[in-house]
Amino acid sequence: MLASTTMNILKFYGCYRLQPRNTHFSQNIHPISSTTYCKSDLCILSSASTISSCPRFSPSRTGRKMRNVKVSEMGAPLWTQKDDEEENMRSSDDLTMNGDVYQKTLRLVECSMFAALGGLVYILSSSLAIENYFGCFFALPIVFSSMRWDVVAGRKTMVATATLLLVLAGPIKAITYLLMHGFLGLAMGSLWRSKTSWSVSILVSALVRAVGAVGYVLMYSFLIRENILALITINIHASATFILSSLGFLAIPSMNVIYTIFGTLLLLNCCFFVFLLHLLYALFFSRLGMKASLRLPKWFAKAI
Structure with missing residues (x-):
């Protein structure tokens, strides 16, 4: 009677408890509730109602779900041995002459x-x-530096x-x-790099030298607290007045005439200096084998 009642209870839950074959080991095993194995692969279904209550997997539905699944394609690798070889070849090419x-x-x-060298000599x-x-x-x-490389290299040399x-x-x-000296060398290097004629190069370089000389005078005037430019004028x-009076002229030149004389003398001085630099540097570069990169006057090219 008791056994039949127990089986009916197990049928009601849809599974029964598994009994181990060896009773000696079953004494040491803790009791497990019947609901642990309910509706699992270890359960034994006892009735048609229990079988109908378990979930069923339809093959058509499973196939539909499998068709919706997409497998991602394998992308190209981020690094290959070929890329490493190309990089090595590129680096070896960069280190050549x-x-x-x-x-x-x-x-x-x-x-x-x-x-x-320029700083040490100066x-x-x-x-x-x-x-x-x-x-x-x-x-x-x-x-x-400007003739050897470019104007940027000449500017870097001047700044350094x-x-x-x-x-x-x-x-x-x-x-x-x-x-x-710095701005004069940069101006000459830039003009020679662009192969400008000597007349334009000498005039522009002389103007740069003259402006630098005026700046030099103003700087030292500020340092010694004395107007050197006014003393020069x-x-x-005084020299112009003495020359005119010795020649029999009683006229006194105005300050504008004095400023014009001063600017003309300064520009002539700078032109002669720059012209000598052109001759010296052209001869130096010609001896170094850079004559093809220079634009020399015909008379100077025949002379050398």
Whole structure:
């Protein structure tokens, strides 16, 4: 009676408890509720009602779901051995004599060497008071860098030289170098790089030199608290008045005439200086084998 009642209860829940074969091990196993194995693969269905209550999987529905599933395609790899080989070949090509990396490194090294050489020569000349004798060579590194590479290299050489002088000799020496030699060398290098005629190059370079000379005078006037430019014009006025009076003229020149005379003399001085620089630098570059990159006058090309 009890056994039949237990079976009816198990039938009501739709499963029954599994009994282990060995009763010796079953004593050590904790009792498990009948609902643990209910509606699972381990359950034994006992009635048709229980079978109908379990979920059924329709093959058509499963196939429809499987058709909606899409498998992602395998993309191309981000890195391959071929890419690594191409990168190695590209890096090896850049390190050759005509490679981009090699040329940039060579330009940087040459600009640094020219800047160091120009700054050292300028400091030694100023310290030994022989600046007037070597003043024609101070703009040479900038012009050479511009002719050897480009205008950007010449500008970098000028800036590096001025920075070196600023650190070693102070701001006065650095500004003096820029006004008297730096901007002149950059102007000459730019004009020669573009193969401008000597007449235009000499005129423009002379104007740059004249403006630098006026700036140099104004800078030292500010430093010593004295108007050097006014002293120069007063001396010119006195000299002109003395010359006119010695010639029998009693006229006194005005200050506008004095300023015109001063500007003309300054421009002539700068033109002669720049013309000598053109001759010297053209001869120097021709001896170095850079004659083809220069635009020389016919009389000078025949002379050399």
